[in-house]
Amino acid sequence: MHKEMHADLIIIGGGMGGCAGALAAAKMGKKIVMTEETHWIGGQLTSQAVPPDEHPWIEQFGCTLSYRRFRDGVRNYYRDNFPLTPEARANIFLNPGNGFVSRLCHEPRTALAVLQQMLAPYTHSGQVTILTRFRVEKARTEGDEILSVTVGGMDDPIRIELTAPFFLDATECGDVLPLAGVEYVIGAESQRQTGEPHALDGDPQPFDMQAFTYCFAMDYLENEDHTIPKPDQYSFWREYQADFWPGKLLSWTGVKPATLEPIQYPLFPGKDWISLFGYRKIIDRNNFIPGTYPSDITLVNWQQNDYWLGPVIDVHEEEKVRHLENAKQLSLSLLYWMQTEAPRPDGKQGYPGLRLRKDVVGTDDGLAMHPYIRESRRIQAEFTVLEQHLSTECRGTDESENFADSVGIGCYRIDLHPSTGRRHYIDISSLPFQIPLGSLIPVRINNLLPASKNIGVTHITNGCYRLHPVEWNIGEAAGYLAGFCMQHNVKPREVRNNPTLLSAFQNLLVQNGIELAWPEMRPV
Known part of the structure; x- marks a missing residue:
């Protein structure tokens, strides 16, 4: 038609x-x-x-009036529709998730x-x-x-x-x-083209693009088992390590982006305030009347599920589909590894209580509708x-x-x-x-x-x-x-x-x- x-x-x-x-x-x-x-x-x-990834001054200035209306609308949505605690309701800078990537998660x-x-x-x-x-x-x-x-x-x-x-x-x-x-x-681009100090020293590389990511949401119910079926590519991703990376991709080892120093990221808060679960946490149940949410909810957009094995722009459709599927498998493999094999501070392995929240992202497979490009x-x-x-x-x-x-x-x-x-x-x-x-x-x-x-x-x-x-x-x-x-x-x-x-x-x-x-x- x-x-x-x-x-x-x-x-x-x-x-x-x-x-x-x-x-x-x-x-x-x-x-x-x-x-x-x-x-x-x-x-x-x-x-x-x-x-949202935003700058430090976002609450005072540095964005358009309509974007500020959007941000105000998010806070009002929770105030108008959710049973917030008195403290959360009184907070003019309410951050529903208290994730530290943004003042409004x-x-x-x-x-x-x-x-x-x-x-x-x-x-x-x-x-x-x-x-x-x-x-x-x-x-x-x-x-x-x-x-x-x-x-x-x-x-x-x-x-x-x-x-x-x-x-x-x-x-x-x-x-x-x-x-x-x-x-x-x-x-x-190359330095020859742009003069940029951090551009490539040599020829331009049109298919050298930033990693993309299939994000997903999860919560944690400690005494339950929500382990997903073993992903088809789990064996590959379980062993994968890039030449430039300090350890296996499916591990708690990452890098500080500014210095490239290896660092161990904890899943949950401990001695270090920076935890992966808290990074992009979109619901902090302590902001709500007890019983509203059974758990905090976080979005997983971490170093561990960045996909860099190939681009999806201006390649043959078959190659694009393959990389998209591989990226999905990486994200699912990360979740499965966390549920079954990830080392814990108590000496045990795996957090089976991590639950894939398909409803949060609105899909059957539990991954975001579209990759983060x-x-x-x-x-x-x-x-x-x-x-x-x-x-x-x-x-x-x-x-x-x-x-x-x-x-x-x-x-x-x-x-x-x-x-x-x-x-x-x-x-x-x-x-x-x-x-x-x-x-x-x-x-x-x-x-x-x-x-x-x-x-x-x-x-x-x-x-x-x-x-x-x-x-x-x-x-x-x-x-x-x-x-x-x-x-x-x-x-x-x-x-x-x-x-x-x-x-x-x-x-x-x-x-x-x-x-x-x-x-x-x-x-x-």
Whole structure:
């Protein structure tokens, strides 16, 4: 079955950037169709089961007003619907899980509910249409314009051709780019190309990309046995050790990313406050009236289930499917190892009380609906952000490069996980940075904007532009830019390169709660 749909803006990908872009464009009165591969919109927050990674000042400043509304919505969701303890209810900075990766660790289903609530005025009125379980299949172009994008139903044999003046690619891997002939880059650049100190010394390696991860949720019921069936690849993963890793991957041995020193990570809190279970804990039962939750709940996105044996972008479908399945098997093998063989401080082996919480992630196999993809295809942009623009070491000052065309801000260390080229962590200090408009503008195509991790960054700088508040800001800026261009009948590159238009657009962003510059800050 073939259908056609028309809107002012087509957003392919319902992740954080897609949702933020839809909210922005809808606020400008535009009609939007947004598609999403999985059952859940929200991307990292929901279908990938990754609690927010945020900077130290997030409660005071450093994110957009709509992202702050989302965060407030998460806290209010628990206050309005859950029996919190009086202490938790009174805490204005309530952290439902008290995980230490974020000041706001929460369940994926909570993020989904809040995002749906934020979009509700527009979805209920028909201004925003959301199509879940649809995957992009092809794009039709003419010259430097995209005419349409076709998506296919993943559960039903239906094809929908989507037409609009503007398109956003908010997919996790930049999937629209190759279909529409948009110039893009993948993998690791060389120093010869970018001049970045941490780029490759030699030739670029397009298929050298950061590890991806299938996250999962688990709780712990100490006197029960919830051991899963032995995964098919368990024998392989039980013995696997990379040449650069200090021990077997399935062990409590990991590394400190910044120094690469080996470290033993405890599962549960002991003498060391840093425990794996507490790292991304999304429910702390002590925040709730006794009996609400039988156990704390945590999300497993650890060094032990990073998959780096091969990429899933721009490879043959068979190879992609194989790596995705291998990554699932790694995560399940990690759980099985913890349940059956993991050494315990009391001298015993295994924690059979660890329970895979399929309901938390909404899947039959208990793994997140979508892998956490850290590195996407990246547009060849009018401007590419380099390590030299924001690395503390490169700058030699307390400030990153000032971008006159800023459309937002972000802050995170340059944090690259081990790569498919079998290279170790790159984790280096960076300065609070801006998002330049030039990094959102393709070098040629006029009516497509990136709205996720697919902006004009490098393999290195992607390491700090890929986190939750930044992706949201990118998508929101892209949504406002598409709306602004339609209102003024101009192209995105004209907005950047015309001082009058740029000033008007930046004023629009500021009026809608997007911060364009940081106060005086410290490195992270």
